[in-house]
Amino acid sequence: MHTAESIVKSTKGIRDPYTHKRMKNVHRPVTNKEKTIPLVKKIPKGALRTLHFWAYDEHLGQAVIVCDDEVSFCLVDQIDLLNLAYEDLEVLARNQIRATEKYEEIAKGWAATIISAIHIRTKGFGGLKDRLGGDSDR
Numbered sequence: 001m002h003t004a005e006s007i008v009k010s011t012k013g014i015r016d017p018y019t020h021k022r023m024k025n026v027h028r029p030v031t032n033k034e035k036t037i038p039l040v041k042k043i044p045k046g047a048l049r050t051l052h053f054w055a056y057d058e059h060l061g062q063a064v065i066v067c068d069d070e071v072s073f074c075l076v077d078q079i080d081l082l083n084l085a086y087e088d089l090e091v092l093a094r095n096q097i098r099a100t101e102k103y104e105e106i107a108k109g110w111a112a113t114i115i116s117a118i119h120i121r122t123k124g125f126g127g128l129k130d131r132l133g134g135d136s137d138r
Helices: 078-083 086-092 101-123 125-131
Strands: 007-015 024-025 049-059 062-067 072-075
Touching: 049 086, 049 101, 072 078, 078 101, 086 101
Parallel strands: none
Antiparallel strands: 007 024, 049 062, 062 072
8 A cells, every 4th residue: 555755854952762863753745535424314303204123233333224215224323313303212212123132232222222312302311301390392
């Protein structure tokens, strides 16, 4: 693999404390390669009404949600469940997540996160909406 050419400059007055040789600064020029960051596909409100099933995919390490019309969504992290609408969370709570026996504990973690997300939507963090006299809007 070819790497970018580097520029080496000696530094004045700075020496390695162990070898007492002059230190050198190595600079690499900016490359033309783009950095791509995979973004999670936003799930529109009410998109999970036509849910067929959802499962934990151990090869991807993600939860895969399969709906009608061959529409599927992938959730990378359990925290992504907090971005779902309340009615979509209820749909996922009514359907059990599928997983192989080896990854059953991880799938249970996804199911527990849904319950937590529903609790946060209704009562806030730690029931704060109830204690402040706020409404429990969904």
